[in-house]
Structure formats: structure tokens, C-alpha cells
Amino acid sequence: MKLDSKIPSGPLAQKWDKHKFDMKLVNPANKRKFDVIVVGSGLAGASSAATMAELGYRVKCFCFQDSPRRAHSIAAQGGINAAKNYQNDGDSVYRLFYDTIKGGDFRAREANVYRLAQVSVNIIDQCVAQGVPFAREYGGLLANRSFGGAQVSRTFYARGQTGQQLLLGAYQALCRQIGKGNVKMYPRTEMVDLVVVDGHAKGVIIRDLVTGEITAHAADAVVLATGGYGNVFYLSTNAKGCNVTATWRAYKKGAAFANPCYTQIHPTCIPVSGEHQSKLTLMSESLRNDGRVWVPKKKGDTRRPDQIPEEERDYVLERKYPSFGNLAPRDISSRAAKEVCDEGRGVGPGGLGVYLDFADAIKRLGEDTIRERYANLFDMYEKITGENAYKTPMRIYPAVHYTMGGSWVDYNLMSSIPGLFVIGEANFSDHGANRLGASALMQGLADGYFILPYTIGNYFASEKQPKPKLDHPEFKKAMEGVQALTKKLLSINGKRTVTSFHRELGKLMWDKCGMARSAESLKEALKRIPELRAEFWKNVKVTGEGAALNQDLEAAGRVADFLEFAELLCLDALTREESCGGHFRVEYQEEGEAKRDDEHFAFVSAWEYQGPDKPPILNKEPLVYEEVHMSTRSYK
Amino acid sequence: MNLTLRVWRQKDANDPGKMVEYPANNIIPDMSFLEMLDVVNEGLIAKGEDPIAFDSDCREGICGTCSLVINGVAHGGQRGTTACQLHMRFFKDGDTITIEPWRARAFPVLKDLVTDRGAFDRIVQAGGFVSVNTGGTPDGNAIPVGKVESDLAMDAAACIGCGACVAACKNASAMLFVSAKVSHLSLLPQGKVEKNQRVLSMVKQMDKEGFGNCTVTGSCEAVCPKEISLNFIARMNREYGMATLKGADIKGRSGD
Ligand SMILES: Cc1cc2nc3c(=O)[nH]c(=O)nc-3n(C[C@H](O)[C@H](O)[C@H](O)COP(=O)(O)OP(=O)(O)OC[C@H]3O[C@@H](n4cnc5c(N)ncnc54)[C@H](O)[C@@H]3O)c2cc1C
Ligand code: FES
Numbered sequence: 001m002k003l004d005s006k007i008p009s010g011p012l013a014q015k016w017d018k019h020k021f022d023m024k025l026v027n028p029a030n031k032r033k034f035d036v037i038v039v040g041s042g043l044a045g046a047s048s049a050a051t052m053a054e055l056g057y058r059v060k061c062f063c064f065q066d067s068p069r070r071a072h073s074i075a076a077q078g079g080i081n082a083a084k085n086y087q088n089d090g091d092s093v094y095r096l097f098y099d100t101i102k103g104g105d106f107r108a109r110e111a112n113v114y115r116l117a118q119v120s121v122n123i124i125d126q127c128v129a130q131g132v133p134f135a136r137e138y139g140g141l142l143a144n145r146s147f148g149g150a151q152v153s154r155t156f157y158a159r160g161q162t163g164q165q166l167l168l169g170a171y172q173a174l175c176r177q178i179g180k181g182n183v184k185m186y187p188r189t190e191m192v193d194l195v196v197v198d199g200h201a202k203g204v205i206i207r208d209l210v211t212g213e214i215t216a217h218a219a220d221a222v223v224l225a226t227g228g229y230g231n232v233f234y235l236s237t238n239a240k241g242c243n244v245t246a247t248w249r250a251y252k253k254g255a256a257f258a259n260p261c262y263t264q265i266h267p268t269c270i271p272v273s274g275e276h277q278s279k280l281t282l283m284s285e286s287l288r289n290d291g292r293v294w295v296p297k298k299k300g301d302t303r304r305p306d307q308i309p310e311e312e313r314d315y316v317l318e319r320k321y322p323s324f325g326n327l328a329p330r331d332i333s334s335r336a337a338k339e340v341c342d343e344g345r346g347v348g349p350g351g352l353g354v355y356l357d358f359a360d361a362i363k364r365l366g367e368d369t370i371r372e373r374y375a376n377l378f379d380m381y382e383k384i385t386g387e388n389a390y391k392t393p394m395r396i397y398p399a400v401h402y403t404m405g406g407s408w409v410d411y412n413l414m415s416s417i418p419g420l421f422v423i424g425e426a427n428f429s430d431h432g433a434n435r436l437g438a439s440a441l442m443q444g445l446a447d448g449y450f451i452l453p454y455t456i457g458n459y460f461a462s463e464k465q466p467k468p469k470l471d472h473p474e475f476k477k478a479m480e481g482v483q484a485l486t487k488k489l490l491s492i493n494g495k496r497t498v499t500s501f502h503r504e505l506g507k508l509m510w511d512k513c514g515m516a517r518s519a520e521s522l523k524e525a526l527k528r529i530p531e532l533r534a535e536f537w538k539n540v541k542v543t544g545e546g547a548a549l550n551q552d553l554e555a556a557g558r559v560a561d562f563l564e565f566a567e568l569l570c571l572d573a574l575t576r577e578e579s580c581g582g583h584f585r586v587e588y589q590e591e592g593e594a595k596r597d598d599e600h601f602a603f604v605s606a607w608e609y610q611g612p613d614k615p616p617i618l619n620k621e622p623l624v625y626e627e628v629h630m631s632t633r634s635y636k
Numbered sequence: 637m638n639l640t641l642r643v644w645r646q647k648d649a650n651d652p653g654k655m656v657e658y659p660a661n662n663i664i665p666d667m668s669f670l671e672m673l674d675v676v677n678e679g680l681i682a683k684g685e686d687p688i689a690f691d692s693d694c695r696e697g698i699c700g701t702c703s704l705v706i707n708g709v710a711h712g713g714q715r716g717t718t719a720c721q722l723h724m725r726f727f728k729d730g731d732t733i734t735i736e737p738w739r740a741r742a743f744p745v746l747k748d749l750v751t752d753r754g755a756f757d758r759i760v761q762a763g764g765f766v767s768v769n770t771g772g773t774p775d776g777n778a779i780p781v782g783k784v785e786s787d788l789a790m791d792a793a794a795c796i797g798c799g800a801c802v803a804a805c806k807n808a809s810a811m812l813f814v815s816a817k818v819s820h821l822s823l824l825p826q827g828k829v830e831k832n833q834r835v836l837s838m839v840k841q842m843d844k845e846g847f848g849n850c851t852v853t854g855s856c857e858a859v860c861p862k863e864i865s866l867n868f869i870a871r872m873n874r875e876y877g878m879a880t881l882k883g884a885d886i887k888g889r890s891g892d
Contacts, residue, residue, distance in 0.1 A: 051770040066691065067757050069797055070699040086777060122771075129773035131766045131826045133790040140780030158790060164698055165793060172765035179761035187754070210746055239693040273666040278674055279695050380696065383714075383721045384668075449770045497681045499674070543681050548648065549747040551689055552681060 001256060001608045003621045006410040007111040012627045013093075016115045019411070020454060024461035031056030034460050035219040035468075037204055039191045039246055041068030041174065043167055043441060044424025045225030047448030050173035053182035055453055060217060061174070062186045062206060064241055064554075069171045072227055072239040073444065076163020077284035077377065079145060079155035080441040082120040087144050091152040093117045098628060100439060103149040103329055104404070104432020105581035105596060106630045107262070109604070109623065111411060112429045119450040120442050124156055126449055130169040134158050147437035148285050149329040149635075155438045160284055160376040166441055170448070190554065192485075193478045194222065194250045194420065201420035202468040205478045207486075209554060212547040214482055216475040218468035221419045221456055224250060225448070228403035228425040230263065232562045232569065233514070234506020236400035237269055237282040243558040244565045247407045247426050255415040256606040256619060258408035258428035260565070261573035264435055264582045265515050266401030267293075267333035270384050271353045280399040281384055283356070283377055285437040288326045290361035290370060291394070293317050293333070295354050299344040305355055305393050316340055316354070324635040331434045331582045331594075332635060334398035338515050339592070341397075348395040357393035398515060402440060404431040404582065405572075408606040408621075412455035413447060416606070418463060421456060423447035428604070433581025486546045489556045494539030498552060501536050502559045505566055508532070513570050518586045522574040526567060533563040568616065572605055575618060598630050637663040637729040641676065643688055644736045646745050653745065655734070658688075665725035669712065670695060670702065672724055673735075689748040697721040697861060700796030703803070704749055705736040710800035710859040718798065718861040738799050740808035742846045753799050755845035756813060763837035764817045766827050785823050793820040794862045801856035801864075807848030812856040814842050815872035816864050822875060832879035839876055 008019040026034070034057050038049040041063040049061040063071060083096040097117035101108055124142070128134065134156050135143040144153040158165035177183040186206065193205040195216065203218040229244035230236035251257045268283045294313045301308065316336050321328040328336070337354045340346060347353045362370050367390055371378070378389050385395070407415050407422035409429055415422050424444040431439065512525035536559070544550040578601045579585045579594035588595045604621040639660040646653030660676050667675070670692050677687035693701040697718040704719040706712035712722045727733065735749065743751040781789075793816070801812035818835050821827030827834070850869060857866045 047770075054769045065693055065699070065701060066753060067797065069757070070693055070701050072694070072699075074699045074796075075694045075696060084776065122773075124776040125773045126768075126770060128776040128779060129766065129768045129826055131789075131821050131824050133786055133793050133820065133824065134776075136781055136783045136786040138783050140782050140786075141777050158793075161698065161794060164796070165790075168793065172760060173768075173770075175757065175761040176765045176767060178757075179763075185757075187757075239699065240695060241693050274664055276664060276667050276671045276675060278668070278671050281696050379716070380721070383697075383717060383723065386723070386725060453770070493684075495682075497678050499678060541681060541684070543684060544686055549689060549750065552687055 001416060001617070001619050003256070003408065003416065003606055003619050004410060005109065005621055006412060007109070008411065012111065012114050015111050016118055023454060023458035026457045026461050028056055032058065034058065034221070035060070036221050036223060036456065037217055037219040038062070038223045038225060039204065040071065040225030040227060040424070040426070041171070042071035042073035042225060042227055042424060043170055043444035044448045045071070046167065046170035046174045047445050048223060048225060048423060048452045049183050050170060050177050051449050051453045052456065053177035059177070059183040060186065060219065061183055062189045062191055064188065064190045064209060066187050068174060068185060068187060069168060071167060072242055073167045073441070074164045075239060076441055077160045077282065078147065078286040079157035079162045079438045080123070080166060081147065081154050081438040082124045082156060082442065083117050083154060084121055084124060086142060087153045089152045091154050095152065096120060096154065099150050100430065100436060101432070101628055102633055103434055103436035105434055105594070105633055106432065106598070106602070106625070107580050107623065108430055108432030110625050110627060115451070116430050116443060116446050119446045122450055123442060123445045127166060127169050130173060132158065132165045132169040145286055146289055146327060148288060148327045148333070149436040157286070160374060163441060166445065170445070191246050192249065192482045192557065194253045195474050195478050196253050196417055197468065197472050197474050200418045200465055202472070203475060205482050207482070210549050212545070212550065214479060216470055216479055218470045218475070220465065220468060221421065221459060223421045223423060223452065224407065224426050225424045226426045228406070229565065230400045230403050232505070232566050233400040233509045234502050235272065235277060235280050235510070237266060237280050240279060243561065245558055245561045247422065248561045248565050250407060250415065250417070250420060252609050253417065254609065255417045255420055255422070256408040256608050257405070257568060258604050258606045259405035259572065260569040260607070261576055261583050262404035262433045262581060263400060264330060264402040264404060265334040265398045267330055267337055267398050268356060268396045269399035269401070270381065271348055271395055271397040273349070281380065282399070282401060283381060283394060283396060285330070287356060287374060287377060290373070291326065291356040291358050292360060293326055293354055293356055295340045295345045295347060301345070305357070314340070314345070321635045328635045329434060329436065331584070334515060335584060337398055353395040353397045355393035356396045358389065359393070362390065402435055404428065404433060404435055408604070412458065413452050414455070414459065419459065419465070421452055423452055433583055485557070486553065489540070489542045489553060489560070490546060492537065492540050492542065494541050496539050497541060498556045498559050501532065501540060502562065505529070505532060505563060509566055509569070513573055516584050516586050517573050519574060522570050525570045526574065529563065529567045529570065536560065536563055568607055572607065576601060576605065596632070602630070637665065637724065637727070639663055639727065639730070640732040642732060642734040645688070645748055648747055649744055663724050665723065667724045668695065668720060669706070669722040669724065670720050689750050691750050692720055695720040698796060700798035703738050703751060703798055703800070705738065705803055707734055710738070710803040711861055716861055716863045738803035740802045740847070742808065742810070743799060743802065755847070756797050756799065756810070758845060759810070759814060759838050759841045760817065762841035763834040764821070766821060767830060779825055781824060789820050789823040792816045792823070792864065792868055795864050796862055798861065800859045800861060802847065804855045804859040805848065806853065806855070807851060809850040809856070810842050810847040811850040811869050811872070812860065812864055812866070814838050815868040818872045818875060819868040831875065832882055835872060835875045835879050
């Protein structure tokens with residue numbers, strides 16, 4: 001496979017403008033002749049579906065929830081970055097670009113990241129115009145807060161519900177187009193295969209989750225906005241339904257999968273309470289603006305936090321990273337927490353936790369101010385743990401949160417299959433090996449509102465394609481494949497539940513390919529995953545029938561894909577013999593900090609499927625930095 | 637803890653449905669209500685029985701997917717809490733717990749505890765937006781919004797669209813949901829332009845979907861997991877009255 005990133009020539013700051021000018025346009029009257037399928041209705045999917053419909057394309061949009069408003073984006077708490085420099089604290093497009101590249105440990109594509117920083121300012125304007133109720137100052141202007149990995153205050157927020165409000169803005173724009181008949185919405189549906197005709201993406205196969213009916217849909221282009229794959233770890237902060245099915249099945253049809261090993265572990269989540277745990281809950285990173293992370297200096301100290309005097313506390317992040325302190329980036333903060341817990345200084349049941357203490361902030365600002373900033377998070381914490389964090393420090397521990405890897409896309413957000421575009425968390429493009437807080441919402445909306453709607457037009461105008469036809473044999477073949485898969489899952493009738501497999505896979509991934517990875521642990525995982533997968537196909541028990549609402553069957557299909565995908569993730573982690581961002585290989589470190597190897601690993605790993613029994617091919621897209629100098633990341 | 641569950645089972649939309657009893661044993665107080673149901677379902681699947689179908693996704697109280705009437709109360713009766721955030725420490729060992737779906741003409745049951753809430757989406761499609769296209773919008777700070785109005789708009793916008801308000805209302809009225817969206821947008825300068833058409837179109841669609849009338853009993857506010865205030869209903873009624881007086885044209889959708 002030849003990977004062409006299609007980065008426009010010219011100076012970095014002018015690439016996007018130049019490209020917009022060079023791209024071919026579709027005449028407004030002709031846009032009506034193009035059908036676009038959008039799979040996903042999160043920030044990326046809803047914003048792109050609405051915008052393309054406004055432009056005149058005929059759009060079909062699919063999501064597995066019962067309403068597009070419930071996509072996982074709704075759960076984002078903390079905020080969205082933009083280089084507005086409203087606080088006059090020295091922010092600029094260039095600084096946001098640089099922070100993002102550095103935060104990603106110099107493993108992202110420079111031109112994409114620069115464009116992201118450029119359009120970030122338009123996103124805020126767009127959302128304000130839609131009526132997103134961002135936090136305001138008394139003078140009526142927009143308020144900002146700080147997030148990890150940045151020394152300026154550029155994060156816009158709506159209480160602790162920023163994702164909700166941004167998604168509702170995009171959802172309402174989408175609803176407006178549905179009402180006008182420009183978008184046809186299909187909630188409670190799942191894309192189960194991609195259809196490729198003569199090398200171009202021409203449609204999808206869909207399972208109706210209420211009736212179980214399987215149907216084919218043709219279009220001139222397909223957009224996947226299907227989110228991240230964090231649930232390969234079973235326990236993560238993602239919603240229960242998040243899965244890798246769409247991008248994985250596209251991978252098997254030829255869409256290269258990039259950097260699957262770049263997974264983000266978030267430092268501030270509520271610790272696991274027991275075996276029954278079905279998901280983990282994030283406590284927004286914004287809490288680190290006012291909370292101080294500490295553990296006892298002594299090992300195995302079981303005193304209550306209020307009985308441990310100041311001089312016997314270790315404020316880990318402030319000690320190790322004095323210039324960023326509690327706002328050190330996520331990968332670094334997570335590892336710091338793991339380290340102290342490994343040393344036996346963790347707090348709470350099982351010693352898997354550190355304190356996030358608000359006592360000083362409450363003393364300085366008063367409880368009311370803290371309540372105003374974080375009430376919903378403190379409430380959520382109390383509901384889950386039964387503890388009042390205004391009175392006693394929160395206990396937090398790292399958990400899987402976000403996946404930087406995803407379908408490989410070029411500068412136009414098109415995958416290695418022409419006509420298949422991938423946007424939002426589902427692609428790999430902008431965050432390198434580690435994402436900075438408040439940048440995923442920015443990327444989802446940048447892709448959906450301001451990038452894809454242009455670049456898709458260029459595809460239509462420059463690669464004139466025959467109209468897609470549902471009677472093409474590829475559609476029939478794909479439908480039959482899906483039906484056979486359903487039948488097989490229902491006929492095994494073994495002894496173990498789908499969840500038991502998912503849980504076992506997740507634990508394996510967390511232990512062997514989680515916060516710290518080694519050649520040894522990865523080889524163990526690569527041995528165990530195929531065994532577990534074989535057992536799944538022999539011994540899983542899926543109840544009910546195919547032609548009905550069957551949640552067990554839905555879960556089985558997703559877990560079957562995770563069981564294949566996990567192997568690629570571990571293989572990617574094994575072949576990347578360096579530490580960078582969220583990928584920490586214990587063999588490659590210097591004084592406890594990740595040791596990158598730019599000489600040998602400054603590339604994107606784009607994996608190409610070869611068939612069920614053949615190892616995938618590793619294609620490398622070299623990362624060339626024209627503007628920034630690759631430096632060692634330091635937050636000390 | 638050991639509990640007895642009485643659960644609504646209904647094979648599909650046409651099945652009459654009935655209550656079925658299940659034991660739920662060895663439940664830990666730290667479990668969420670849905671994790672307790674997961675445990676029961678794992679047991680059912682192991683026995684080859686059809687697990688209880690229920691909706692959930694985020695499991696942190698924000699997506700509005702979970703929708704259970706627990707012991708006769710939508711979301712179970714802990715103030716400001718969705719079913720997914722309700723924890724088993726809220727119950728006692730030996731309790732019998734009844735679990736039913738949202739019940740309302742406009743929310744037909746699809747299976748067991750799963751209902752179709754598409755009516756809410758159609759109400760928003762009728763006008764619950766600001767008619768702006770992508771691009772060409774003014775700078776974010778060009779539209780100052782007072783903190784007080786902005787905070788109040790946010791209080792309304794916090795609605796998660798779960799439908800508990802409808803499930804709790806003896807008339808199955810959707811007024812709290814609709815008024816939250818109407819108020820969120822009309823409180824902000826960006827949304828004021830279309831405020832008349834918006835309220836008329838949304839209320840018209842609400843009536844068409846078969847939701848009942850509001851008799852201001854406040855049962856909606858009491859179960860709302862986001863504690864959306866009844867005041868928004870009063871606000872919407874005023875807006876509706878004004879808009880009717882002005883006779884805004886609702887033939888077209890708002891703003892088109
Ligand atoms: C708890 C939490 C808090 C976060 N907080 C922040 C924050 O403060 N700031 C920030 O920038 N980022 C944050 N993030 C990250 C951010 O929310 C996500 O990365 C982002 O919202 C992803 O958006 P998306 O549109 O790409 O995908 P999603 O919102 O995940 O949407 C995926 C869509 O695809 C659909 N879908 C998936 N598979 C299929 C299929 N096979 N068939 C049909 N439909 C399918 C789903 O139905 C859904 O509509 C947070 C994430 C979590 C988990
Ligand atoms: S599952 Fe999302 S609110 Fe309960």
C-alpha cells in the first residue's frame with residue numbers, strides 16, 4: 001500500500017488556505033446529486049452531517065443509540081480548547097499548535113495539527129451562534145479555564161457539561177436538517193460492514209437493532225465518525241456501547257489502521273470498587289486546576305487523610321514537575337500515580353488510588369467558588385463512592401480514557417480506501433502519542449464543521465465515479481457475510497457469557513498492554529489473545545434470535561471484533577521499540593521518563609490487513625517536521 | 637445483600653407483557669443499579685434464558701439513555717439521580733424491587749424495559765434550534781451575554797432528554813422537556829430572534845405526538861435527574877401566550 005498524506009506544499013501557516021483554494025468545488029446545484037452516508041452522530045458525525053446537508057448534499061446518518069443526542073460525546077466534561085487569546089495571556093494559533101504537537105510527543109502530523117489550531121477559533125464562534133451556553137464572566141464575555149499541558153488559559157466550558165452542550169448544539173443543527181428533509185436519521189442501527197466497489201467505498205450494511213433486519217445502503221461516499229476503541233480494555237471511561245466495529249470492519253476491507261497502541265490513560269478517575277464494575281467514571285481534569293495530588297510519604301500508611309500532617313505528605317506532581325505541577329499532561333500524571341502505588345504508597349482499598357485534595361483551594365476561594373466550578377463532579381463522586389469531597393479528599397486512579405490511534409487518513413481525512421472518510425476520535429490524525437485535555441472536542445468539531453465538508457467536495461469533483469448501485473454483487477456478498485456471522489454467533493451455544501470474555505480480554509490488555517508495556521508482557525498477550533478468541537468461537541453463549549431486539553447479540557459482535565483488534569494493538573505496541581506519550585515501554589526510559597527514539601521511530605504505523613491467517617503489513621508514513629524542532633518533552 | 641426483583645417482561649411491541657419475579661443474590665452495596673441488573677442478566681444468560689432488555693450507555697448520568705421506573709418512581713427516587721447513578725446502598729437487604737419501563741402513549745415499549753422516545757427528537761426537529769448554518773458567524777465575544785441569563789439558560793439546557801418527566805406525570809405531559817429547550821434558547825440573545833415561531837412549532841409537535849396536558853402537579857420536577865425547575869413551564873406558557881397573540885406564522889418551520 002502506498003500512503004500519500006497529501007500534505008499541501010508551501011509554508012505551514014498557509015497550507016490550509018492554499019489547499020482550500022486549490023481544491024475543486026462542486027457546483028451548488030450538483031451537490032444534490034451526491035449521497036453521503038455518515039455513521040455516527042457524536043460531535044464529529046452530527047456536525048458533519050448537518051454541515052454537509054446545509055451545503056446541499058443528501059445525507060443519511062446512523063447511530064446505535066436511540067437518539068443522536070446520546071452519542072458518547074455527551075459525556076465530555078471539562079472543556080474545549082481554542083486559540084482565541086481572550087485572556088491576553090500570550091496564546092496564539094502557533095502556541096496551541098505547538099502545545100498539541102509537543103503534548104503528542106512529536107508523533108502527530110504537523111500540517112494537520114496546525115490546521116486544527118487555526119480552525120479552533122471558528123468553532124467557538126459557531127457554537128456561540130447556535131446558543132451553546134458557555135460559561136461567562138460578569139461583563140458578559142466568555143470565560144476560560146486552564147487544562148493540563150498548557151500554561152495559558154484557553155479552555156472554553158459549560159459548567160462540567162461541555163460535551164453535552166456542544167453535542168446538543170450539533171444535534172440541534174442536525175435536527176434542523178432532519179426536519180427539512182435533508183438528512184435521514186437512522187437511530188438504533190449498527191453499521192456491520194463497509195461495501196467497496198472497484199476500490200471505492202460505496203455503501204454500508206446496517207443492522208436494525210429493533211427488528212434485527214439487515215439492509216444495504218449505497219452512497220457516493222461514506223464517513224465514519226464512530227468514536228474510539230477504549231473499551232477493548234473492558235473497563236474505561238467510555239460509554240458501554242463504544243466499540244471498534246466500524247473502523248475494524250473497514251480495516252478488513254482495506255482501510256489501514258494507524259497507531260493502535262497509542263491509548264490514553266487518564267489520571268483522574270474514580271478507582272475500581274469491585275469485580276462487578278461495568279465502567280469507570282472520569283473526574284474531569286479541570287479539577288487539577290484546584291486540586292492537589294498527594295500520597296503519604298510512608299508506605300502502607302493507613303491513617304485517615306486528615307490525620308496525616310503536611311510534612312508527611314508527598315505532593316507528587318508538584319515535587320516532580322515544579323513548572324506544570326498538578327497540571328502536568330495526562331500520560332505523565334498517570335505514570336506518577338502508578339509509580340507511587342507500585343511503591344506501596346497508594347491509598348484506599350487495595351492501595352490503588354491517590355488523593356486529589358481541595359482543602360487548600362476551599363480555604364483560599366471558599367467552598368461556594370469550588371461548588372460553582374465543579375458541583376456536578378463532586379455530586380457524581382458522592383453518588384458513586386458515598387464520600388463528600390468538600391470534606392475529605394477525593395481518591396482517584398488512572399483509567400483508560402481515549403484512543404489516539406484509529407483509521408489512517410490523509411490531509412483530506414480520507415482513509416486508504418478512496419471515498420471512505422474517517423473523522424473525530426475514530427481517526428488517528430491530530431494527537432500523536434498523547435492527547436491534551438480539551439482537544440478531542442475541538443478535533444471532532446473541526447473535522448465535522450470545517451474540514452470534511454470541504455474536502456469531500458474535492459473528492460466528488462476530482463474523482464468522477466460511477467453512481468453506486470445496490471444491485472452490485474459486492475452488496476449481496478457483504479449482506480451474506482453479515483448474516484452468516486449472526487447465525488454463527490447464535491449457534492455456538494457454549495458455556496461462557498459474552499461479558500466474561502470481554503472482561504477477561506480487558507484485564508489481559510490492562511495488565512500486559514496498559515500503563516506500562518514490555519516486550520515480554522506484549523508477547524504474553526500476543527500468545528493469549530488468539531487462544532481466548534478461539535475459545536470465544538467455541539464456547540460463547542449468545543441467547544435469543546437474530547430477527548429481534550437482542551442486546552446480547554449486539555455485544556457479541558462487538559466483543560468478537562475487540563478480540564481480533566486487541567492483537568493488532570499489542571503487535572503495534574511490540575514493534576514500537578521506544579516510549580512516547582501514552583505508549584510507555586519499560587525498556588525505554590531515562591530516569592523514569594519516557595525515552596523517545598526519533599532516529600528510528602519518527603513515523604506513523606499504518607497496518608494493512610492481509611487476510612485472516614496472515615500477519616498484517618506495517619506501512620510507515622514518515623513524520624517530517626518542517627516548522628518545529630523535535631525536542632525532548634519536559635514539564636519539569 | 638439479597639433482593640427480589642419484580643420486572644416487566646414484554647417480548648416485543650405487540651406482546652401484552654407481564655411482571656416476572658427474579659432473585660438477585662449477593663449484591664454489593666457499591667454496585668450501581670444497572671450493575672445489579674447486569675449480574676442478574678449474566679445469571680439468566682448462563683441458564684439460557686432471555687436477559688432483561690434495558691437501555692443504558694454512559695452510565696454516568698449524562699446521556700439520558702437509562703429509563704427505569706423503580707418501585708413506581710422514575711429513576712428510583714434518589715433526588716437528582718438517574719437510574720445508572722443510583723447505587724445499591726440506597727436499598728436494604730431483603731427488599732423487593734419492582735422495575736418497569738417508562739409508561740406513556742408517546743413512548744411505546746419496544747421490549748421489556750426499552751421504549752421508543754423518538755417523539756422527543758421530532759419535537760426538537762420541529763424548531764428546537766437556532767437557524768444558523770456553519771460558517772460566517774460573528775466572533776464569540778461579539779455577543780455578550782449577562783452571567784445571570786447565561787446561568788439560567790444553562791440550568792435549562794442541562795436537560796438530558798431522558799423522559800422521566802413524562803413517565804412521572806399522570807397525564808404523560810412533555811411540558812418540562814419542551815419548556816427546558818424553549819427557555820434555554822429564548823433566554824439567550826442568539827435564540828431570541830426566532831422565539832415566537834419556535835415555541836409555537838414545538839408545542840404543536842408535542843401535541844401531535846400524543847403527550848398529555850400539564851396540570852402543574854410538579855411530579856416531573858420531583859423526578860428530574862437534572863432538577864430542571866417547574867418555573868420553565870411557566871416561562872414557556874407566557875412565551876406561548878405572547879407568540880399566539882402575535883400570530884407568528886408556523887406554516888414554515890421556524891427561521892426557514
Ligand atoms: C468521560 C469523558 C470525558 C471527556 N471529556 C473531554 C473533554 O472535557 N474535552 C475533550 O476535548 N474531550 C473529552 N473527552 C473525549 C471526547 O469526548 C471524545 O473523544 C469525543 O467526544 C469523540 O467524539 P466522536 O464524535 O468522535 O465520537 P462519539 O461521540 O463517541 O460518537 C460515536 C458515534 O458513532 C456511533 N457508532 C459507533 N459505532 C457505530 C456502528 N458500528 N454503527 C452505527 N453507529 C455507530 C455512535 O452511535 C455515536 O453516535 C472525554 C471523553 C470521556 C470518555
Ligand atoms: S446511562 Fe446515561 S444517563 Fe444513565
